[in-house]
Amino acid sequence: MTITDEGFYTARGYEITAGENALTASMEDYLEMIYRLSQENGYTRVNDLASSLNVQPPSVTKMIQKLAEKKLIDYEKYGMIHLTAEGEKLGKYFLQRHNTLKEFLSLIGATENLQKDVETMEHYVSINNFRVISTLVSFMKEHSHFLSQFHEYKSKLP
Numbered sequence: 297m298t299i300t301d302e303g304f305y306t307a308r309g310y311e312i313t314a315g316e317n318a319l320t321a322s323m324e325d326y327l328e329m330i331y332r333l334s335q336e337n338g339y340t341r342v343n344d345l346a347s348s349l350n351v352q353p354p355s356v357t358k359m360i361q362k363l364a365e366k367k368l369i370d371y372e373k374y375g376m377i378h379l380t381a382e383g384e385k386l387g388k389y390f391l392q393r394h395n396t397l398k399e400f401l402s403l404i405g406a407t408e409n410l411q412k413d414v415e416t417m418e419h420y421v422s423i424n425n426f427r428v429i430s431t432l433v434s435f436m437k438e439h440s441h442f443l444s445q446f447h448e449y450k451s452k453l454p
């Protein structure tokens with residue numbers, strides 16, 4: 297999965313993440329986690345989601361209803377939660393955004409409170425700026441001397 301995969305950046309995806317129909321940070325976290333948990337079986341359940349997100353099942357149920365109203369998931373009988381095609385695209389994007397930001401901070405050695413910072417930053421970065429960061433991550437990996445120079449420079453700072 298790289299930034300050159302244009303699949304995540306649909307016009308609709310952009311509307312949902314940035315437009316008037318914007319998702320809350322919490323909705324983004326849910327979609328990211330549903331996508332993550334669905335990798336194995338193609339669906340997840342309220343209880344799995346609740347324990348993965350460290351929240352109570354009733355909160356999950358409420359959020360599931362909101363996401364279903366936005367047509368991002370289908371909540372079926374037997375408690376199975378499926379992403380719709382749109383929800384899947386977004387979940388995939390949110391997971392990639394999370395992983396790339398984490399990689400970015402790790403590469404530059406900004407590892408203090410890494411998880412917490414990623415969880416905050418991911419919800420506030422615009423799609424276009426995320427793409428630039430993602431490109432920088434690829435660049436730094438391809439040009440490791442550039443990264444070494446940066447770390448050397450950083451280590452000399454008081």
Ligand code: ZN
Binds near residue numbers: 414
């Ligand atoms: Zn996240």
